[in-house]
Amino acid sequence: MAKVTRVSGRGTGSRKTDSKKSSSFSGKGFKEHQAKRDKATAGKYITTGRGTGRRLVGSKKSTASKSTKGVRRVTGRGTGSRKSRG
Numbered sequence: 001m002a003k004v005t006r007v008s009g010r011g012t013g014s015r016k017t018d019s020k021k022s023s024s025f026s027g028k029g030f031k032e033h034q035a036k037r038d039k040a041t042a043g044k045y046i047t048t049g050r051g052t053g054r055r056l057v058g059s060k061k062s063t064a065s066k067s068t069k070g071v072r073r074v075t076g077r078g079t080g081s082r083k084s085r086g
Contacts, residue, residue: 003017003018004016004018037056038058041057042057042058043056043057043058044056044057045057055064068084069084070083070084071083071084072084077082
């Protein structure tokens, strides 16, 4: 059990934790937490975009992605583009 330094928020802080402790922000545990949170707030509205819009919590879009075939894709820092291979 070695001590591990974990960097926090944009590299501005750090803390020592055990190496056996797994990350809690990704994986099965967090997905269960999200599901519980979503179920508790189902049917309520949340604000979006600096308070200019709102959406219903229970209405999530499907995870199926659209094809990107023929769509132009920005490269670099927005200075060039090319057709997507998709």
